[in-house]
Amino acid sequence: MQKRVLLKISGEQLAGQYEHGIDPQFGGWLAQEVKAFAENGSQIIIMVGGGNFVRGAQIAGKGIKRVTADHMGMLGTVMNAIALTDIFEKHDVPTRCLSNIFAQQVSENFSHRLAEKHLAAGRVVIVAGGVGRPYFTTDTAAVNLALELDCQAVYKATKVDGVYNKDPAQYSDAVRLDHVSFKEAVDNDHIRVMDKAAMALAMEHKLKIVVFDALQEDNIRRVARGEHVGTEVS
Ligand code: UDP
Numbered sequence: 001m002q003k004r005v006l007l008k009i010s011g012e013q014l015a016g017q018y019e020h021g022i023d024p025q026f027g028g029w030l031a032q033e034v035k036a037f038a039e040n041g042s043q044i045i046i047m048v049g050g051g052n053f054v055r056g057a058q059i060a061g062k063g064i065k066r067v068t069a070d071h072m073g074m075l076g077t078v079m080n081a082i083a084l085t086d087i088f089e090k091h092d093v094p095t096r097c098l099s100n101i102f103a104q105q106v107s108e109n110f111s112h113r114l115a116e117k118h119l120a121a122g123r124v125v126i127v128a129g130g131v132g133r134p135y136f137t138t139d140t141a142a143v144n145l146a147l148e149l150d151c152q153a154v155y156k157a158t159k160v161d162g163v164y165n166k167d168p169a170q171y172s173d174a175v176r177l178d179h180v181s182f183k184e185a186v187d188n189d190h191i192r193v194m195d196k197a198a199m200a201l202a203m204e205h206k207l208k209i210v211v212f213d214a215l216q217e218d219n220i221r222r223v224a225r226g227e228h229v230g231t232e233v234s
Helices: 010-014 024-039 066-090 112-120 138-148 182-187 196-206 219-224
Strands: 002-007 043-048 095-099 124-128 155-156 208-212 231-234
Touching: 002 138, 010 024, 010 066, 010 196, 024 043, 024 066, 024 219, 043 066, 043 112, 043 138, 066 095, 066 124, 095 112, 112 124, 138 155, 138 196, 182 196, 208 219
Parallel strands: 002 043, 002 155, 043 124, 095 124, 155 208
Antiparallel strands: 208 231
């Protein structure tokens, strides 16, 4: 079976060296990594976050309804996705952006068939708009999409290189774990690398999650070669 994985990139990562917005330098670097991955014959789908623009839960209130705030968050993911699509294509990585929130002027609407068609044509598919509904996050959307497109795993890019037994920022003796069970990842409040709702969905369907540092040189290529990176939650 052809290797097919879903890569979840947060808005914070897309901001790269900046506090907000998109860092084209990071996008270009990511394009090169993804290119190497695709040249290996693997298919890659990217779910982008939007936290570099808006996180609904943080701006809701004082007049902005939660639903509106979440719509703004989803629109932020659209900005990320169309920018990243341009950057990928500039680096000769054939890419299409599909959106789960209606934005026909800037993106094709997501449909299962269309995503399959682009993947079969050797294109990277970048998905915007999460699941297209408020009160969700792009982590949950990533797991949902990986299930829909029959991915072998979800690779969640984080700033740290996996899951630790305690907070590595606070404890110098924190140890990185190679493997964590779904139950532990859901039950342990110290493990906050991914939304609990996303973890619970992955657990229900036994979909492997790998938490890793995508910024570490060669890590994405190592994933393509089937090597162990970061922490596997399964
Ligand atoms: N969002 C939403 N529904 C979805 C996905 C995202 O309403 O299916 C909104 C939500 O407000 C969220 C924001 O979009 O806070 C940005 O997504 P997320 O926080 O997951 O981005 P990340 O933290 O990964 O950058």
